[in-house]
Amino acid sequence: MNRISKICLIVSGAIMLVFFAVQTCIVFRFCEPSYLLAEFGYGCVITFMPFFSYVVYSFINSTRIKEENIDMQMKAIDNSNIVVTMDMDGIIKSANDKFGKLTGYYNPKGTHHSKLVPEDYKESLEYDNFWRQLKSGKTISGEFERISKNGEQIWLFGHYTPVKNKKGEYSKVLKIATDVTLQHETEALVNQKNSYLEHAAKILRHDMHSGINTYMPRGLSSLKRRITEDDIKNLKIQAPLKMLEEGLRHTQKVYAGVKEFTNLVKEDAQLDKEKHNVTHILTDYLKSTSYIKQVQIGLLPSLLVNEPLFCTAIDNLIRNGLKYNDSSTKFVSIYMQNDYTLCVEDNGRGITQEEFVEFSKPYTRKQNQDEGGSGLGLNICLAILKEHGFTIRAEKQQQGTKLLIKIK
Numbered sequence: 001m002n003r004i005s006k007i008c009l010i011v012s013g014a015i016m017l018v019f020f021a022v023q024t025c026i027v028f029r030f031c032e033p034s035y036l037l038a039e040f041g042y043g044c045v046i047t048f049m050p051f052f053s054y055v056v057y058s059f060i061n062s063t064r065i066k067e068e069n070i071d072m073q074m075k076a077i078d079n080s081n082i083v084v085t086m087d088m089d090g091i092i093k094s095a096n097d098k099f100g101k102l103t104g105y106y107n108p109k110g111t112h113h114s115k116l117v118p119e120d121y122k123e124s125l126e127y128d129n130f131w132r133q134l135k136s137g138k139t140i141s142g143e144f145e146r147i148s149k150n151g152e153q154i155w156l157f158g159h160y161t162p163v164k165n166k167k168g169e170y171s172k173v174l175k176i177a178t179d180v181t182l183q184h185e186t187e188a189l190v191n192q193k194n195s196y197l198e199h200a201a202k203i204l205r206h207d208m209h210s211g212i213n214t215y216m217p218r219g220l221s222s223l224k225r226r227i228t229e230d231d232i233k234n235l236k237i238q239a240p241l242k243m244l245e246e247g248l249r250h251t252q253k254v255y256a257g258v259k260e261f262t263n264l265v266k267e268d269a270q271l272d273k274e275k276h277n278v279t280h281i282l283t284d285y286l287k288s289t290s291y292i293k294q295v296q297i298g299l300l301p302s303l304l305v306n307e308p309l310f311c312t313a314i315d316n317l318i319r320n321g322l323k324y325n326d327s328s329t330k331f332v333s334i335y336m337q338n339d340y341t342l343c344v345e346d347n348g349r350g351i352t353q354e355e356f357v358e359f360s361k362p363y364t365r366k367q368n369q370d371e372g373g374s375g376l377g378l379n380i381c382l383a384i385l386k387e388h389g390f391t392i393r394a395e396k397q398q399q400g401t402k403l404l405i406k407i408k
Helices: 003-027 035-080 097-103 125-135 181-226 229-235 238-267 278-286 307-323 353-359 376-387
Strands: 082-087 092-095 140-147 153-164 170-179 274-277 295-297 302-305 332-338 341-346 391-396 401-406
Touching: 082 097, 125 140, 125 153, 153 181, 274 278, 274 307, 278 295, 278 302, 278 307, 302 307, 307 332, 307 341, 307 376, 353 391, 376 391
Parallel strands: 295 332
Antiparallel strands: 082 092, 082 170, 140 153, 153 170, 274 302, 332 341, 341 401, 391 401
């Protein structure tokens, strides 16, 4: 009821009170009937009618608007959802067109709900309990497997709501549902692929572990035992042997970082961190690489980090800074800009923060790049830093890029 209707109701009520007060005085002879009183009573009635008529009109109009809104809401529900009504025994009484298109039952009246469920579920105690709960007045919501008329599997997300009649008894069940078959199939396919990938990763991790940590070290040790110092000098293989040893050590460190990250993602576990002097662990990690001489490591603080993962992430940033670099003398500097910002700066082409974000997306490569690889490495690198609670952003310099890692 709006404000005008309320005022009209108050005024019409006041007029009728005055009218009945005058009539009471006449009936109980507190005053004598007269032409003037009759005229006053007639005036009260005439005045009362328009005010009260407006109140009645407003009430009828508001009721009509509410009914129209309810009709519109029901039409919206009917157009966008599967709507079914059943009696308390599961016999379908009505269903909308979307139900027919999805299930193949275009005239389902009289069909029992059990025709829409899988055979094993139909005979189960779970299905009996489903209807027992509905009969007790409980609303049941969730994702449900159903079977169409031609035997195809359907998945619905919906609500089964018991509805009372005028006597206050539960007389029917209203079902409103949405078809989620495509989403369910997509999720199942993703889970299946993830299962295959996890199985393949297990095999790959086992084979890589055996190769990197067992067969390659054994082979290298066996080779060194079979040749003498004179052989090494005569054959001039001292440098290649050293490179092989350093390469193996670096590969073992990279593998340790990758293994740590995959375990973290798979098990959704907390990151295992210890306090390390960052200068020491990065120097040790990079000393066996071919590009150690192109990296300048400043005085860095001790931080609470997961050593293999943190070193793998910084190494990825270093390699990107050297790989995408046209300078004749490539280098990457690692230093502290202030107490809470660690910088990895190169002298390459330079990229903006927007470009850095774009390149960080999985499988995104720089334009006009012939180098192999993908953006997956950088994407994982950022995930590792995020797991440490660190954030990173890029600043394009006059020459090169400065990556600022906020560590506090």
